[in-house]
Amino acid sequence: MTQTIEFGLDTFGDVTHANGKPLPHAQVLRDVVAQGVLADQVGVDFIGLGEHHRDDFAISAPEMVMAAIAARTSRIRVGTAVTVLSSDDPIRLFQRLSTLDALSNGRAELILGRGSFTESFPLFGFDLRDYETLFEQKLDLFTRLIRDDKISWSGSHRPALKGQRVYPTPERPLRAWVGVGGSPESVIRAVHFDLPMMLAIIGGSPARFKPFAELYRDAFAQADRPVQPIGVHSPGHIADTDEAARENFFPGYKAMHDRIGRERGWPALQKADFLREVEHGSLYVGSPETVAAKIAGTVKALGLNRFQLKYSAGPVPHAALMRTIELYGTRVIPLVRDMLG
Template sequence: MTQTLELGLDTFGDVTTGPDGAPLPQARVIRDVVAEAVLADQLGVDFFGVGEHHRVDFAVSSPEIVLAAIAGQTSRIKLGSAVTVLSSDDPIRVFQRFSTLDAVSNGRAEVILGRGSFTESFPLFGFELSQYDQLFEEKLDLFAALIRQPSVTWRGAFRPPLVDQAVFPQTESAPLKTWIGVGGSPESVVRAARYDLPLMLAIIGGDPKRFAPYVDLYHRAFGELGRPARPIGVHSPGYVADTDEQAREELWPDYKRMRDRIGAERGWPPMGRAEFEAEADHGSLYVGSPETVAHKIATTVQALGVQRFQMKYSAGSLPHDKLMRCIALYGERVIPRVRELVG
């Protein structure tokens, strides 16, 4: 590979259960996420991502604040969102929050921008869902200007124009690393290339190799623009336990409840055990022993030629102690084995 492979972890701050089986308060879940990130840093995980949601089953609505708390207790791990819903936010405020995170973390901040697969932020912040695409395109255009220029002159349809406007704080040593999160839209892939930004593929179902055409499209788009391609990453769900059987049995009940809850909102049928097993065997669910998960990650990395893999280790109400064990196995055994396999 031409670049060093980075291996990270993502969480949406899924609301977990306590010893009595009842959901924990969201405040407790947020504190647990900080502890999980601190462990990941201690174990040499390269990146820790925190997602943004505005609903009862996920605790984190302000990833950058949680990440700032993590920055104060860690020293080396890169910290970013997974993802930031730019369409329903203000690009200037997003830039300021993450450039501030970059300052307090001594240059470790990143942001992954996306349109979001959940849409509750649109009515919450007063945006029209019918303008889903136009909002993202325009706000990304402004954000791309902010990360490259000390002052910006810009005009759009959804906010007043800017004339030679400086935005503070600026990042100290390098532009804020900004990824575009893509769930499977060719237009989004080309857009990332057009803005000269790294691509993060959200592969949450089916054979990961089906995303190979998007990787090819990304490289072709850069070729047509006459520029070298930026890094590509993959975000997928997973869970690690001591054995394959233990991992599947521990994950299955909570994964099904989470999937069925979201599926009911979107008109999907309930998830059966056969579908779960198929995703674990041949799809984009990285569940099993450290050896099994390492082999599956290495296969995806080599098949798609990506430079980063981020495993979403939280799933539904899986308790904090099991998540900590998963992180420990990922850092201590999965990451070294993947590096051996990839070479």
């Protein structure tokens, strides 16, 4: 397991605060690039950038930020986390990623998802009533693009293709995952399209997702195909001590949670609920030793090939995010590898 596990970081470009005021999107984007550069320097394997179209997240064009990070690094893989495929064009997405993959010497990848936010649908002229069919058809087309030289395809949401070539041609197949929020249907879809599965576990015990990991492996076995990798994306924060991590992270995490909660009808986050999630759920918040032990437990329980820590959360300051990245790369990852070994 120590030879196959990869360690990543994810961010949505959450708008951070300085002196009690939100920073401009432009500064947040520059800070994300600096975070990616630091992640490369401290040995993180992957950084994923989430696509959103709202004022509390700065990244709406992740491939542009990925390119900026790739230009200043030499080792770290850069990807999306996630690309909202339902409201994108699979062909243009393939062209952007294959271009970035060429310029980064094979370091580009992406995680495809339906997205838990829906602002992109009206923005780009899509009907939410087509939520399921848009994703299913576009995922079908995109998987053909990454595997076939000539594309013949038809669906109900774009013109058919017949023997179409799409350029630039990648030097090697693009690596694409599918994001899964936790439904059996989504797990089976990932198997059907023969894609690695990234489980978004943002609440509750990680162990409750074990049946989904087992279903994924069993479905591949029944199809007589080699099982693809499994990853987990979960939020967290690292500081020198457990107490410092909790105190640094809670205000920003609560601000983000409560803002989204007002839109979706959730109750405001209480400190006791936060601490319960830290201690027993899917918040990886604490000292390097605490976070490493929790990650190792999740990797073992689910049989993971990758773990991705969503290190940004609302207005948590840039300096605190940089410290999390430093500790993740220099302390947490080596500790987890030792624990798994």
